[in-house]
Amino acid sequence: MDTNTAALKKNAFRVTKERNVTCIRIRVPGGHLEAKYLPVLQEIAEKYGNGTLHITNRQGFEIPGISFEKMPEVNAALQSIIEGLEINQEEEGAGYPAAGTRNIIGCIGNRVCPYGNYDTTALAKRIEKAVFPNDLHFKIAVTGCHNDCAKVRMHDFGIMGMTLPRFDADRCVSCGACVKKCQKKSTGALTLSNFRPVRDPKKCIGCGECVLACPNHAWSRSEEKYFRLTLLGRSGKKNPRMGENFVKWIDEDSIVKIILNTYDYVKEYIDPDAPGGKEHIGYIVDRTGVEEFLKWALKDVTLPEIAEVTKPLYWKGVEY
Amino acid sequence: MGFHVNAQQFDQWLAGLKEDYDVYAPVCIRGGSIYSDADCIRYGKIDRIEDVVFDKKSEYSFKEAMIPVSETLFYFTEEDCTVPPARKKGAVIFLRSCDLSAVQRLDDMYLGNGPEDFYYERIRSRIRFVLMGCSKSFDSCFCVSMGTNTASRYDLCVNVRTDGFAVDCPNREWAEFFMHCGCEEQPVTPDRVTENRTKVTLPENLSTEVYRASLWDEYNKRCINCGRCNFVCPTCTCFTMQDLFYTENGKVGERRRVWASCMVDGFTDVAGGGSYRKKNGERMRFKVMHKVFDYKERNGYHMCVGCGRCDDICPEYISFSRILNRLEDGMKEVSGS
Structure with a gap:
């Protein structure tokens, strides 16, 4: 059988262990979807696959056991999901136009979780719209707060939700709940002075624990939503490492811009001999130097006044 | 005297109050919840009747x-004390029948319990109340059980109607306004709730014997002593004193009183290092008995008004009304019958 494996992979199918048998990867940006799409998955698995379905690490589904010749039919069957999840598509009925940039994953966020500082699925979808389709190997993840349930520090771009806590002294009952919570669960940014909490902005990570702990709404959330952007975390065989702090108190628009700028940077500097045309961004940065990367990434980006950019940026990670 | 008042006329009336009063009502504070992208219903100043939230209960009273x-309370130097001036304006407060009943409790505590409280009195004497008629009960309300669904000492009562508001206005000065702006006169009585989903039955023989009952133990672990139940309660009035010394000087400062909670650590701390009711179950017992036992012994009526806010706010889903309904079994347990 003659099959162009590069084209197959780009179309979100896989080469598997079994000859002439593939597996389709269905992405769910932000990890949240309407239940009405589940019967579609079931039908594809039972009609074209082997009747099973794998829940992926990146919040998608893989349906294995599909024979190569059924790929066009599977793509046609996927159309309602691709449209329903608002995935940018180049040709109707032709499935996913790219698979290089991975699904943007998110924790459940503030749609459900009390700690979530924003709607993670909505941001994941916004980024998806801006970056997809793209063949470059980018991993992006969003999480509602610094608990980082989505493990965003293992991604090229990690986004953690923050709120800038506001204090209304007239509502403070001096119970000390915020100070205790911040000490025990967060960074110990609060201390009591003259019966009331004092916030150390250097230590504060905008987690919102003080807002949640206050029994009388003395602490409240900022109208603006802020984020911490971490950079260039990765797993893999060569030199795994955690994403490092990049910008604290960044806004959504700047995040999207920095990600898009980084695509331009990668197009310029990616190793032309990279296997499969894929190279972790971090290795490219190791080659060009951080300063060159920052020049590209921060082009035309206007950060909020409150934003703090970590300097110098340095990664070490695990060496084998 | 009753009227039919439309929103425009109501707003005119509110505008006329502005010189002498700040007007407070339950309002929706956008993004005001402790949770992200969620609102909070709380008291705030209003300019227009449409700002008032009628269809939900305010989280705080x-x-x-x-x-x-x-x-x-006062600023002090080494020689002198100065009492801060009173608020410039009086206040008109929108509230429901349970809350208006709570005003009686506040009055009895601040004004009728020994010498009058100077600070309370100077605020209270310039407050007028607008009763918000209750066309329906909320899930956690138990005003009927507590007999607080029929409070009537209001200056104005407002019932929401599809085409405006039905207003009862015993305050003559205010009634003149409505007469002169062409509001149609009609007989109006406050909308009342006559049945709640939550019902509370207190045992006739309730006594301090119930201290020994086992029901309190459950709350040692379930309760996190955050004090929200006290802060939202319309009848909790406990405060603590704070002497604050301005740090640059150290001899000048102020004394202030701050809301306190019998559930929060430190409430029972006394000079010499003593501390009582260390367990959360003991604190719960104290609060419950104060609301439905010892206050009544002194004043002849219950302190709790059945607004249910403590049920609504508890992050651990502890229901105060359920505790009240457990007291009967608690009494049976300790009296051995």
Whole structure:
């Protein structure tokens, strides 16, 4: 059988262990979807696959056991999901136009979780719209707060939700709940002075624990939503490492811009001999130097006044 | 005297109050919840009747519009004390029948319990109340059980109607306004709730014997002593004193009183290092008995008004009304019958 494996992979199918048998990867940006799409998955698995379905690490589904010749039919069957999840598509009925940039994953966020500082699925979808389709190997993840349930520090771009806590002294009952919570669960940014909490902005990570702990709404959330952007975390065989702090108190628009700028940077500097045309961004940065990367990434980006950019940026990670 | 008042006329009336009063009502504070992208219904100043939230219960009671959370009683230097001036304006407060019943409790505590409280009195004497008619009961309300669904000492009562508001206005000065702006006269009585989903039955023989009952133990672990139940309660009036020394000087400062909670650590701390009711179950017992036992012994009626806010706010889903309904079994347990 003659099959162009590069084209197959780009179309979100896989080469598997079994000859002439593939597996389709269905992405769910932000990890949240309407239940009405589940019967579609079931039908594809039972009609074209082997009747099973794998829940992926990146919040998608893989349906294995599909024979190569059924790929066009599977793509046609996927159309309602691709449209329903608002995935940018180049040709109707032709499935996913790219698979290089991975699904943007998110924790459940503030749609459900009390700690979530924003709607993670909505941001994941916004980024998806801006970056997809793209063949470059980018991993992006969003999480509602610094608990980082989505493990965003293992991604090229990690986004953690923050709120800038506001204090209304007239509502403070001096119970000390915020100070205790911040000490025990967060960074110990609060201390009591003259019966009331004092916030150390250097230590504060905008987690919102003080807002949640206050029994009388003395602490409240900022109208603006802020984020911490971490950079260039990765797993893999060569030199795994955690994403490092990049910008604290960044806004959504700047995040999207920095990600898009980084695509331009990668197009310029990616190793032309990279296997499969894929190279972790971090290795490219190791080659060009951080300063060159920052020049590209921060082009035309206007950060909020409150934003703090970590300097110098340095990664070490695990060496084998 | 009753009227039919439309929104425009109501707003005119509110505008006329502005010179002498700040007007407070339950309002929706966008993004005001402790959770992200969620609102909070709380007391705030209003300019227009459409700002008032009628169809939901406020998380915190009218108390926060009346009694400052933190109030400076006086400023002191080495020689002198100065009492801060009173608020410039009086206040008109929108509230429901349960809350209006709570005002009676506040009055009895601040004004009828020994010498009058100077700070409370100077605020209270300039407050007028607008009763918000209750066309329906909320899930956690138990005003009927507590007999607080028929409070009537209001200056104005407002019932929401599809085409405006039905207003009863015993305050003559205010009634003249409505007469002169062409509001149609009609007989109006406050909308009342006559049945709640939540019902509370207190045992006739309730006594301090119930201290020994096992029901309190459950709350040692379930309760996190955050004090929200006290801060939202329209009848909790406990405060603590704070002497604050301005740090640059060290001899000058202020004394303020700040809302306190019998559930929060430190409430029972005394000079010499003593501390009582260390277990959360003991604190719960104290609060419950104060609301439905010892206050009544002194005043002849229950302190709890059945607004249910403590049920609504508890992050651990502890229901105060359920505790009240457990007291009967508690009494049976300790009396051995």
